[in-house]
Amino acid sequence: MSTTDKKRIIVQQLIDRFGNEPGIEKVVQKSENYMEAIRDLIEICGDDPNREGLEETPYRVLKAFLEYTEGNREDPKQHLEKVFAVEHDGLIMVKDIEFHSMCEHHFAPFFGVAHIAYIPSEKITGLSKIARMVDGYAKRFQVQERLSNQIVDAMNDVLQPQGAMVVIEAKHMCMCGRGVKKSDAMTVTTATRGVFSKNPDLRKEFMSLLG
Numbered sequence: 001m002s003t004t005d006k007k008r009i010i011v012q013q014l015i016d017r018f019g020n021e022p023g024i025e026k027v028v029q030k031s032e033n034y035m036e037a038i039r040d041l042i043e044i045c046g047d048d049p050n051r052e053g054l055e056e057t058p059y060r061v062l063k064a065f066l067e068y069t070e071g072n073r074e075d076p077k078q079h080l081e082k083v084f085a086v087e088h089d090g091l092i093m094v095k096d097i098e099f100h101s102m103c104e105h106h107f108a109p110f111f112g113v114a115h116i117a118y119i120p121s122e123k124i125t126g127l128s129k130i131a132r133m134v135d136g137y138a139k140r141f142q143v144q145e146r147l148s149n150q151i152v153d154a155m156n157d158v159l160q161p162q163g164a165m166v167v168i169e170a171k172h173m174c175m176c177g178r179g180v181k182k183s184d185a186m187t188v189t190t191a192t193r194g195v196f197s198k199n200p201d202l203r204k205e206f207m208s209l210l211g
């Protein structure tokens with residue numbers, strides 16, 4: 001495939017993602033600048049952007065970044081808005097929700113699992129919708145703490161439960177092959193709202209359900 005064909009594909013992908021919003025030309029221009037910058041980066045790193053394996057890399061990288069940041073182009077709370085009225089007074093937990101995110105400091109992936117629990121008031125939502133909401137916040141340039149808070153706030157704002165809690169366990173690639181190089185380090189964050197903030201027994205129940 002020729003370079004022109006590949007550029008056309010990227011432009012088409014941009015149009016698919018951004019629609020015909022005013023500003024699309026600007027996005028396309030910035031994308032071209034960015035792809036030139038990636039070629040410069042390859043040179044700065046001491047390699048040849050024209051060699052076969054790297055020739056298409058600027059396009060691949062742009063495509064990959066559009067995918068990593070898909071969540072910027074949606075409001076993840078909307079997934080939760082399809083609610084049901086079911087009487088349930090106990091804890092509802094979805095655990096081991098796999099996610100992949102992107103460290104905003106190094107543009108290195110961080111990934112792991114989110115465990116989410118809530119005690120409803122009147123509204124409950126579909127279980128898969130909770131996982132979709134997690135993806136929407138993960139697919140952005142993130143830090144783990146903000147991801148935890150955005151998830152628990154979405155649960156709290158849309159479902160208005162008695163309380164909600166999230167625990168995230170993740171591995172940060174920026175701490176593995178570079179920098180401090182601690183490949184076994186796992187980062188655990190928690191965020192609580194409502195009754196989970198006030199009641200240590202509920203937090204214990206959450207933790208015991210995690211096993």
Ligand SMILES: Nc1nc2c(ncn2[C@@H]2O[C@H](COP(=O)(O)OP(=O)(O)OP(=O)(O)O)[C@@H](O)[C@H]2O)c(=O)[nH]1
Nearest residue numbers: 103104105106142143144145172174175178179180
């Ligand atoms: N709190 C928090 N820190 C993060 C997260 N992801 C990456 N970091 C940290 O962000 C920090 C950025 O530190 P800087 O000193 O500005 O960057 P750096 O020189 O590349 O740091 P090193 O990684 O220590 O080499 C590092 O300590 C990372 O471990 C995250 O999700 N939450």
Ligand SMILES: [Zn+2]
Nearest residue numbers: 103105106174
């Ligand atoms: Zn990082």
